Amino acid sequence: RGCNLTACSSRYVLSQMHPMWQGPLAVPGGDRQSPIDIVVRKSVFDSQLKHLIADYDPTTCQQIWNNGYSFLVEYDDTTDKSTLKGGPLQDKFRLCQFHFHWGESNAWGSEHTVDRRLFPAELHLVHWNSDKYSLFEEAVMEDNGLAVIGVFLKVGKRHDGLQKLVDALPAIRHKGSVVEFTKFDAGCLLPNNTEDYWTYHGSLTTPPLTESVTWIVMKQAIEVSHDQLAVFRSLLFTSAEEEVQKSMVNNFRVQQPLRGRTVRSSFS
Numbered sequence: 001r002g003c004n005l006t007a008c009s010s011r012y013v014l015s016q017m018h019p020m021w022q023g024p025l026a027v028p029g030g031d032r033q034s035p036i037d038i039v040v041r042k043s044v045f046d047s048q049l050k051h052l053i054a055d056y057d058p059t060t061c062q063q064i065w066n067n068g069y070s071f072l073v074e075y076d077d078t079t080d081k082s083t084l085k086g087g088p089l090q091d092k093f094r095l096c097q098f099h100f101h102w103g104e105s106n107a108w109g110s111e112h113t114v115d116r117r118l119f120p121a122e123l124h125l126v127h128w129n130s131d132k133y134s135l136f137e138e139a140v141m142e143d144n145g146l147a148v149i150g151v152f153l154k155v156g157k158r159h160d161g162l163q164k165l166v167d168a169l170p171a172i173r174h175k176g177s178v179v180e181f182t183k184f185d186a187g188c189l190l191p192n193n194t195e196d197y198w199t200y201h202g203s204l205t206t207p208p209l210t211e212s213v214t215w216i217v218m219k220q221a222i223e224v225s226h227d228q229l230a231v232f233r234s235l236l237f238t239s240a241e242e243e244v245q246k247s248m249v250n251n252f253r254v255q256q257p258l259r260g261r262t263v264r265s266s267f268s
């Protein structure tokens, strides 16, 4: 169970596609696409924004796999055991998976930017609205269906919580490989400061690119070591059968027009 990057039919014409995970350049009628650049001085402080309440149960962690775009850690989302509430959200959202986007070098890799500042990688914790819908696949099509927390990664000290995940990557080098991965607390990947975030209405950045996401982008990055990031780059886009192996790097989407949207901040 749990959602994944591929388990949804994309309704966009393939011919408009970039490399598969880029999605089409312009989504037909898309006026709330992601990712975007967050222009700090144009963000609007909203005192009504609450604390984020992430309550993740490590026993709901099930597997880690390479889906050919990224690697994802999937959670059992058949009950409300790992949930996100508060922040900009009116409802309770269930954690279904998390994954990352990164570059071939530490100079770039994140999908969102802050005043054009790029980070070497970005974590996405994907949740769906379990107050209103009963499956991810349902929620993914609805305006208020999803909530994704974005956390920037920067190069610094080793992240001890991340290491368990890094150690599992060699076993899922190829597209389509999956291994059991349990008792992982996704909360350990959140920054110490979860009070300060930006939030805006946007879309998934990989197919189906649906405009169903309340984005919550944390102001504080987490630190990971250079070597930990290097292991991300040892993954492959390609399956074991393919002749030409392509390293899994630069799996981020190009930034999308803001189209008049307001980015709100939880801090002034």
Ligand SMILES: NS(=O)(=O)/N=C1/NCCS1
Pocket: 003, 004, 005, 006, 124, 126, 148, 203, 204, 205, 206, 207, 208, 209
């Ligand atoms: N990168 S993302 O989290 O916005 N895209 C997704 N597509 C399907 C599940 S999450």
Ligand SMILES: [Zn+2]
Pocket: 099, 100, 101, 124, 205
């Ligand atoms: Zn993502």
